Amino acid sequence: MNYHKKLSKLSNFRSYKPDKVLSLYLHTDRSHPDQQRGEWKIALKNGFNKLEEYLNVSSHEELNRLRSIRSKLEKYMEGLERNLPRGIVIFASIDSNLWESFELQVPVQTNFYWEERPVLQELQSLYKKYPLTGLVLMQQNQIKILSSVFTVLQDMETMEFDLESEDWRKHEGPSHMNASLGKGAVKSAAQVDHYQERVKMNQHRWLKSLGSILDKKAADHKWDKIILVGDKEEAELLNSSMNKQVDKIIQKNLLNEHEHAVIEKVLC
Numbered sequence: 001m002n003y004h005k006k007l008s009k010l011s012n013f014r015s016y017k018p019d020k021v022l023s024l025y026l027h028t029d030r031s032h033p034d035q036q037r038g039e040w041k042i043a044l045k046n047g048f049n050k051l052e053e054y055l056n057v058s059s060h061e062e063l064n065r066l067r068s069i070r071s072k073l074e075k076y077m078e079g080l081e082r083n084l085p086r087g088i089v090i091f092a093s094i095d096s097n098l099w100e101s102f103e104l105q106v107p108v109q110t111n112f113y114w115e116e117r118p119v120l121q122e123l124q125s126l127y128k129k130y131p132l133t134g135l136v137l138m139q140q141n142q143i144k145i146l147s148s149v150f151t152v153l154q155d156m157e158t159m160e161f162d163l164e165s166e167d168w169r170k171h172e173g174p175s176h177m178n179a180s181l182g183k184g185a186v187k188s189a190a191q192v193d194h195y196q197e198r199v200k201m202n203q204h205r206w207l208k209s210l211g212s213i214l215d216k217k218a219a220d221h222k223w224d225k226i227i228l229v230g231d232k233e234e235a236e237l238l239n240s241s242m243n244k245q246v247d248k249i250i251q252k253n254l255l256n257e258h259e260h261a262v263i264e265k266v267l268c
Contacts, residue, residue: 020116146259218244
């Protein structure tokens with residue numbers, strides 16, 4: 001289930017007595033100076049203990065439900081401990097079997113809420129800063145399309161414009177020019193020059209067709225933000241060929257860099 005569907009579900013959710021919803025925001029970033037010794041474990045324990053102390057006085061029925069959630073959540077955290085994200089957000093209730101988790105690579109401030117409805121404001125604020133984003137990395141007739149939300153990679157696809165078929169196709173394996181030139185030995189300088197000339201001559205036409213492809217992908221993925229990364233002139237040509245709004249153009253060549261490094265450089 002994607003973010004928008006999860007948010008819609010959570011926004012319309014309401015519990016009924018004696019059931020309640022735990023909304024947990026937990027700071028787990030090991031690179032942060034305050035998290036070098038597993039301080040998140042202490043914060044998690046203290047947060048639950050405070051809620052249990054309050055419910056021990058006000059409602060034993062709610063206390064039993066909170067303890068059930070605590071047991072499930074602690075097991076969940078044990079499973080994540082070796083590969084913790086920077087932040088975790090969880091919404092859970094017992095009677096309605098609600099359990100929605102978000103493992104984020106962005107900073108989260110630790111907070112506990114025990115209410116009838118999920119407390120979503122902090123998650124929504126984070127989403128405004130790190131929305132579902134389409135990153136289009138461009139280099140001549142090759143592109144890499146990344147989908148990211150909360151700076152977490154959701155999907156990746158590499159495409160290449162085939163000069164022989166004059167169409168965009170998914171590209172399998174590492175990107176390199178000789179693959180486009182065809183099978184055989186190392187190509188001569190004349191063949192390379194001829195290939196690059198053909199690339200330049202066809203650029204306007206294939207960028208126009210790429211614009212339609214990206215418009216459809218933006219609609220299918222429900223991107224809230226689009227960023228083009230590559231040669232400025234090529235990116236502006238592509239932008240003019242798209243109906244969807246492009247939010248930013250970054251003049252860098254990042255096509256062959258690791259996807260997670262690209263997201264870190266562009267979105268963080």
